[in-house]
Amino acid sequence: MPTDRPTVPELVQAVREFIENEVQPALEGSVAFHTRVAVNVLKIVERELATGEALRAGERERLVALLGRDGDLDELANELIEGIRAGAMSVDTPGLTDHLRATVMAKLAIDNPRYKSYQRALERDT
Amino acid sequence: MAQGHEALAGGLTRALARHLEATLGAQPEVTDLARLTAGAANETWRFDALGNGERIGCILRRSPASLSGEAAPETSEGASETNLGKAGEAAVQQAAREAGVAAAEVLFVLDAEDGLGEGYVMARLEGETIPRRILRDPEYAELRTHLAHDCGRTLAQLHSVDPDRLPALNRMGAAEQLTRYGEIYRAFGQPVPVFDLALRWLADRRRDPQRLAVVHGDFRNGNLMVGPEGIRAVLDWELAHLGDPMEDLGWLCVTSWRFGEIDHPVGGFGQREDLFAGYEAAGGGGVDPDAVRYWEVFGTLKWGIMCMIMTHSHLSGMARSVEKAAIGRRVSETELDLLNLLT
Numbered sequence: 001m002p003t004d005r006p007t008v009p010e011l012v013q014a015v016r017e018f019i020e021n022e023v024q025p026a027l028e029g030s031v032a033f034h035t036r037v038a039v040n041v042l043k044i045v046e047r048e049l050a051t052g053e054a055l056r057a058g059e060r061e062r063l064v065a066l067l068g069r070d071g072d073l074d075e076l077a078n079e080l081i082e083g084i085r086a087g088a089m090s091v092d093t094p095g096l097t098d099h100l101r102a103t104v105m106a107k108l109a110i111d112n113p114r115y116k117s118y119q120r121a122l123e124r125d126t
Numbered sequence: 127m128a129q130g131h132e133a134l135a136g137g138l139t140r141a142l143a144r145h146l147e148a149t150l151g152a153q154p155e156v157t158d159l160a161r162l163t164a165g166a167a168n169e170t171w172r173f174d175a176l177g178n179g180e181r182i183g184c185i186l187r188r189s190p191a192s193l194s195g196e197a198a199p200e201t202s203e204g205a206s207e208t209n210l211g212k213a214g215e216a217a218v219q220q221a222a223r224e225a226g227v228a229a230a231e232v233l234f235v236l237d238a239e240d241g242l243g244e245g246y247v248m249a250r251l252e253g254e255t256i257p258r259r260i261l262r263d264p265e266y267a268e269l270r271t272h273l274a275h276d277c278g279r280t281l282a283q284l285h286s287v288d289p290d291r292l293p294a295l296n297r298m299g300a301a302e303q304l305t306r307y308g309e310i311y312r313a314f315g316q317p318v319p320v321f322d323l324a325l326r327w328l329a330d331r332r333r334d335p336q337r338l339a340v341v342h343g344d345f346r347n348g349n350l351m352v353g354p355e356g357i358r359a360v361l362d363w364e365l366a367h368l369g370d371p372m373e374d375l376g377w378l379c380v381t382s383w384r385f386g387e388i389d390h391p392v393g394g395f396g397q398r399e400d401l402f403a404g405y406e407a408a409g410g411g412g413v414d415p416d417a418v419r420y421w422e423v424f425g426t427l428k429w430g431i432m433c434m435i436m437t438h439s440h441l442s443g444m445a446r447s448v449e450k451a452a453i454g455r456r457v458s459e460t461e462l463d464l465l466n467l468l469t
């Protein structure tokens with residue numbers, strides 16, 4: 001089945017560009033500030049639409065390896081949190097913080113790739 | 127709930143006549159009234175008070191929720207972890223000022239007869255408060271070389287305040303705060319594994335403080351008003367409480383308050399050694415770097431939970447705003463910073 005265009009990412013991009021290029025320059029004060037926030041929100045949406053699914057698949061695969069069983073992402077994430085809350089897993093559990101770091105890095109790639117700690121971590125990894 | 131501009135100006139005029147008659151005479155005037163910040167728990171207004179040939183630049187800080195008899199909504203803008211009230215806030219600010227801390231002079235506290243809700247009026251000071259300017263403007267280049275040391279001195283002075291001179295402050299040590307923030311976080315039903323690891327780490331390493339002191343509770347870049355010469359005023363005293371003095375030093379070092387200048391752990395402008403040296407030189411006592419680090423971890427977690435609180439106040443419909451929606455996506459920033467601290 002051919003994909004109808006514009007696609008959802010293309011529509012969101014069009015709205016974001018309109019606000020950024022045409023609305024924002026005409027505003028000042030707190031409305032201008034909140035409009036800048038709104039543009040940033042749309043950028044998050046664009047990044048999540050582009051890579052969110054792959055990131056969730058990656059998280060699930062790492063959880064399967066860490067917990068040693070198959071399941072869907074919600075199930076496995078619940079098992080992880082219960083393990084930590086019960087004290088069965090801690091910062092010393094092999095593989096746990098590596099998994100959490102990979103998950104957090106993937107989230108930051110969507111939420112705020114300009115965050116300094118994130119950029120520093122990327123530099124360290126390369 | 128919101129009082130009109132003119133009603134507020136009229137109310138303030140009557141309050142000035144009651145509280146500042148000695149200075150302004152019986153018929154003072156209020157001019158240039160303008161709101162600086164709005165919020166359910168806090169409103170800030172600026173105005174000038176005229177009378178007897180005097181002109182006093184003023185700031186009114188008040189809790190609009192107190193007007194309608196509602197309790198300030200504790201989850202709308204950071205967790206108000208104390209029930210300090212505006213009168214208590216004014217008392218701490220004034221006591222800190224008398225101990226040598228740069229803080230605006232409290233002129234008077236509103237009372238029931240004023241009919242303006244809970245609040246107080248202070249002298250208006252001028253200076254820079256925007257963190258990115260403090261960190262990047264050439265005008266503050268020299269300031270940045272000693273600001274961490276100045277912060278150490280300021281905190282030592284604050285922590286020298288005798289709590290017995292103040293209205294009863296809530297005791298919020300590590301144990302009380304662990305319980306409180308743990309409960310708030312878990313009630314959202316939105317598990318963040320790194321937060322659970324941090325809560326566990328903090329519970330395992332909890333120590334009794336060497337002493338209890340009057341703690342500011344939100345001493346960070348963003349709540350400092352500076353000039354090129356130094357700190358002009360410490361702002362926002364509403365989270366003051368009785369606690370471990372090292373909490374204030376740790377909170378100032380939280381990565382979120384470095385505004386991108388992550389190699390300058392103290393507020394984005396300085397090094398820990400300078401902060402500690404300023405604290406010790408001003409008689410604050412020896413600083414235990416591990417205790418400061420403990421509170422830096424705690425502060426990073428608290429800021430993450432505060433982001434959740436703000437975003438959930440939007441999601442629940444209590445305070446719909448795109449800004450509050452967006453801040454929920456800053457939780458991941460604190461997760462990475464926590465992992466860096468814990469591993």
